[in-house]
Amino acid sequence: MIARTLFTAFKTSILPSSSSQLLPLFSSSPCRSVTTLVLAEHDSGSINAASLSAIAAAASLSKHTSISLLLAGSGPSLHQAAQHAASCHPSISQVLVADSDKFTYPLAEPWAQLVQLVQQKNGYSHVIAASGSFGKNILPRAAALLDVSPVTDVVAISESRQFVRPIYAGNALCTVRYTGADPCMLTIRSTSFPVPAKSIELASNKSAVSEVDLSMLDVDSIGKSRYVKQTSPEAERPDLANARVVVTGGRGLKTAENFKMIEKLAEKLGAAVGATRAAVDAGFVPNDLQVGQTGKIVAPDLYMAFGVSGAIQHLAGIRDSKVIVAVNKDADAPIFKVADYGVVGDLFEVIPELLEKLPGIK
Numbered sequence: 001m002i003a004r005t006l007f008t009a010f011k012t013s014i015l016p017s018s019s020s021q022l023l024p025l026f027s028s029s030p031c032r033s034v035t036t037l038v039l040a041e042h043d044s045g046s047i048n049a050a051s052l053s054a055i056a057a058a059a060s061l062s063k064h065t066s067i068s069l070l071l072a073g074s075g076p077s078l079h080q081a082a083q084h085a086a087s088c089h090p091s092i093s094q095v096l097v098a099d100s101d102k103f104t105y106p107l108a109e110p111w112a113q114l115v116q117l118v119q120q121k122n123g124y125s126h127v128i129a130a131s132g133s134f135g136k137n138i139l140p141r142a143a144a145l146l147d148v149s150p151v152t153d154v155v156a157i158s159e160s161r162q163f164v165r166p167i168y169a170g171n172a173l174c175t176v177r178y179t180g181a182d183p184c185m186l187t188i189r190s191t192s193f194p195v196p197a198k199s200i201e202l203a204s205n206k207s208a209v210s211e212v213d214l215s216m217l218d219v220d221s222i223g224k225s226r227y228v229k230q231t232s233p234e235a236e237r238p239d240l241a242n243a244r245v246v247v248t249g250g251r252g253l254k255t256a257e258n259f260k261m262i263e264k265l266a267e268k269l270g271a272a273v274g275a276t277r278a279a280v281d282a283g284f285v286p287n288d289l290q291v292g293q294t295g296k297i298v299a300p301d302l303y304m305a306f307g308v309s310g311a312i313q314h315l316a317g318i319r320d321s322k323v324i325v326a327v328n329k330d331a332d333a334p335i336f337k338v339a340d341y342g343v344v345g346d347l348f349e350v351i352p353e354l355l356e357k358l359p360g361i362k
């Protein structure tokens with residue numbers, strides 16, 4: 001019975017297309033021309049999904065916006081990514097490439113100086129990055145160098161200088177108007193700016209790719225941070241921030257060993273694994289899996305929460321999920337107030353039943 005209820009949630013949220021998504025408001029500012037610099041992240045020769053969302057946000061600033069994409073790095077994968085960038089969205093007019101071993105790893109200090117250099121040369125009206133660790137690290141530093149205040153965590157664009165952003169752990173939305181000097185610098189939540197399928201297909205027109213002149217950049221004198229190493233999850237799982245299905249475990253799992261049930265279920269569903277802060281603090285999983293106000297913001301088609309109470313800080317990260325399923329043995333747990341499907345029951349009975357009865361989607 002429980003498995004059937006949850007299978008219904010799984011079917012209705014995953015199987016149909018998600019064409020009913022609300023798109024951010026579109027409006028153009030009649031009096032100012034909009035020229036936007038998007039700070040892009042690339043991986044294995046492609047622009048990553050969050051940066052594609054930043055491009056989608058930039059394209060919604062104005063009907064006649066001109067977008068330049070800034071990529072930095074070194075070696076062949078940078079130039080491969082530049083070719084991908086040149087054809088990944090029809091609104092991109094130019095791809096700027098900063099090729100130097102100083103940019104092999106995305107350290108904030110040289111990147112911030114690069115943004116300052118490019119901005120001073122080209123005078124963009126807007127600078128945008130996705131609100132991930134890359135954008136949150138670089139954009140505020142660049143804003144300080146350019147002496148402007150950034151607007152962070154934008155979830156909708158109502159005019160080219162008017163934005164909506166969450167406050168009070170996502171319990172209220174605030175509309176802000178930027179009245180400062182150019183550039184207007186934004187970080188955007190990628191979950192709020194879905195990438196239209198057609199922009200993922202390669203655009204027929206390739207935009208120009210040009211190298212940034214780095215002779216004025218004194219990168220040797222900068223850098224309080226140093227690259228040490230990058231660790232990636234071993235298993236091939238979808239990226240938590242962009243996954244269509246997320247399976248999350250909370251303190252109710254009790255041990256790291258038990259948490260493996262969540263991983264098994266996620267594997268079966270082709271889902272990303274998430275965790276509450278309590279589960280992370282208890283050492284069940286590393287903190288890059290934390291979902292919530294101080295973790296990742298997710299907006300999957302299906303969010304499944306096991307042994308999660310539903311604290312406001314956790315809910316702040318899952319509000320945009322299309323279907324929320326909660327399993328908790330406490331009928332009064334706050335998670336049930338936001339859940340579309342709820343099971344009051346013991347997760348140690350429910351998960352094994354799901355593992356047995358749910359079909360895999362791989």
Ligand SMILES: Cc1cc2nc3c(=O)[nH]c(=O)nc-3n(C[C@H](O)[C@H](O)[C@H](O)COP(=O)(O)OP(=O)(O)OC[C@H]3O[C@@H](n4cnc5c(N)ncnc54)[C@H](O)[C@@H]3O)c2cc1C
Nearest residue numbers: 250251252276277278292293294295307309313314329347
């Ligand atoms: C500034 C600040 C920022 C924070 N940021 C975040 C954040 O980003 N993300 C986040 O998650 N939290 C965050 N927190 C912490 C948050 O307030 C909660 O403490 C946390 O979310 C609780 O995690 P939990 O639901 O796993 O644990 P608990 O609140 O302890 O809930 C465990 C739940 O498991 C249920 N349970 C137990 N055993 C079983 C069982 N066998 N079967 C079924 N259900 C069972 C219980 O009924 C309970 O509801 C933040 C807190 C602060 C102050």
